[in-house]
Amino acid sequence: MTSSVQRKRIRKSPDDRRAEIVEAAATVALTEGLECITLRRIAEQLDVRPGLISHYFPAVEDLVAEAFGSAATAELESLLPADPPDGSSLNHLARFFARTTGPAYDDMSRLWLNARHLSRYRPVLRERVLGQESLWRGRLTGAVRAGVERGEFRTEDPDLTAIRILVVIDGLASHANTGLGNHPSAVIRLAAATAERELGLADGTLALATEPEPATAEPGSPTTEPGSGTEEQS
Amino acid sequence: MTSSVQRKRIRKSPDDRRAEIVEAAATVALTEGLECITLRRIAEQLDVRPGLISHYFPAVEDLVAEAFGSAATAELESLLPADPPDGSSLNHLARFFARTTGPAYDDMSRLWLNARHLSRYRPVLRERVLGQESLWRGRLTGAVRAGVERGEFRTEDPDLTAIRILVVIDGLASHANTGLGNHPSAVIRLAAATAERELGLADGTLALATEPEPATAEPGSPTTEPGSGTEEQS
DNA sequence: TTGCTTATTGGTCGCACACTCAATAGCATC
DNA sequence: GATGCTATTGAGTGTGCGACCAATAAGCAA
Secondary structure (H helix, E strand, O other), X not given: OOOOOOOOOOOOOHHHHHHHHHHHHHHHHHHOOHHHOOHHHHHHHHXXXXXXXXXXXOOHHHHXXXXXXXXXXXXXXXXXOOOOOOOOHHHHHHXXXXXXXXXXXXXXXXXXXXXXXXXXXXXXXXXXXXXXXXXHHHHHHHHXXXXXXXXXXXXXXXXXXXXXXXXXXXXXXXXXXXXXXXXXXXXXXXXXXXXXXXXXXXXXXXXXXXXXXXXXXXXXXXXXXXXXXXXOOO | OOOOOOOOOOOOOHHHXXXXXXXXXXXXXXXXXXXXXXXXHHHHHHOOOHHXXXXXXXXXXXXXXXXXXXXXXXXXXXXXXXXXXXXXXXXXXXXXHHHHOOHHHHHHHHHHHHHHHHOOOOHHHHHHHHHHHHHHHHXXXXXXXXXXXXXXXXXXXXXXXXXHHHHHHHHHHOOOOOOOOOOOHHHHOHHHHHHHHHOOOOOXXXXXXXXXXXXXXXXXXOOOOOOOOOOOOO
């Protein structure tokens, strides 16, 4: 299935090539899993030879960690932008929950699950996971704190509140590979409900505000590959 | 480094041998991970040849699923015995939380994480995981319902309550491979606190009742972790 | 003791993996 | 157009995996 004969080798700058490799690996990580990031698989995707991947990443584990970091960072940026758009904090969080509990987040749930398990064997990846965890927690804490300062939320400890919300999200994400659709809506809403309770909001507040949005220039992200369908694992 | 020379082959009944294989696989699953269940690894552990494992489990995936099921069932049985001991429902649950949030449960947390991820690629395992999930949920629901009937707990929907508790436990277990020790006690207590809120109990009710126990022949869990005391950084 | 069933072995095959390194060729520079 | 740097290739190493199967021997029954 490679693109026929290898006609001409294309020579790129190390920076470009490296970025290209990481991007390809991140895509594979999201769609097929971190253990599918192999020299052969990534090389095939980029139509180069496996040796080239080795050249840029002498140890595959480093590429795996980099791929996870890249995918997670990108997701967080689209999920909870560093500079909160002018809308209310409530809308900001509502959009966060709409996304994290919807099917659009399934790949990311799977990736977190994947990374957390693989961390058991891969120290470099584990460090990345820890870094991303504190990044996500910090970002959510910031969003909560901003809402508190605006008078929209009410909580004693924004940090603990963020942790409580994330624990619920992680708990729900645990089932990404086993039973997505069979959850009753009361379960799917668990994360938002937790946030509402923690932040002193009325029930359903964080669920309804998703649609009346002034369109913050966030169309379908171009990085999301729906297809591929090929899944194998020996 | 096998136990010296293969002196004499020992012939066992198929049932015994099969049980022995599953038990060994379950041990490996708990201590090293499900992907370490290989023909060679299990054969080495039992001091037999790999071919023998293949003979009893022509497809390794079946052994992996069986090993997970075996380990999970055993754990559940010790965690929430089917026939609740004569003690109060509150004690029953308190012991459950003491165990699930303590380090004694780390291996099991890792195993669940492992199995849930691996379910992505292994259909047979996925079915087992789904089965165990409903088993655990059912058992916890039963414990909750028993407490409600005794007048010790108060909840509208025991099933939903059980799910909410399990989601928190799963969320906490997500971090089994990436720093469980650095959680502040408020986080470790999250599961019990959720149960207390759900069941209409006062704060700390499910944490204190662990020590004044009439000794129900429950070895192995004297580690009443009051808190790891480590600070956290956001 | 002898014979027979079958649990167990030993060996082999094909595959996928990470990693290494000398040889090659793209391309910017002169 | 020639030159030199180096990004890229091709070929090969060794390991571990699941799966397969004919040969072997353990231990029960006759």
